[in-house]
Amino acid sequence: MNISKGIYRIAQLIKWVGRIIGGLFVVSSAYSMIFSKPYETHADAYGMLLMAGIVLTITEGIAWILEGFGSE
Helix, strand or coil, X not given: CCHHHHXXXXXHHHHHHHHHHHHXXXXXXXXXXXHCCCCCCCHXXXXXXXXXXXXXXXXXXXXXXXXXXXXX
């Protein structure tokens, strides 16, 4: 295996781990919104959705940069 293939595989690993963690954040926030009592606010669930977006943005960005290095 050469270095570019190794970098590309690391990029794919980072991308999919980020998607899994972001998906777990989305699922937990959806669960919180569905099963919370009517008088409770959904601030925690919105916070989880925000964290999912941040995690996905960071991991996709890192993977995109590493894929660029891997393709050269």
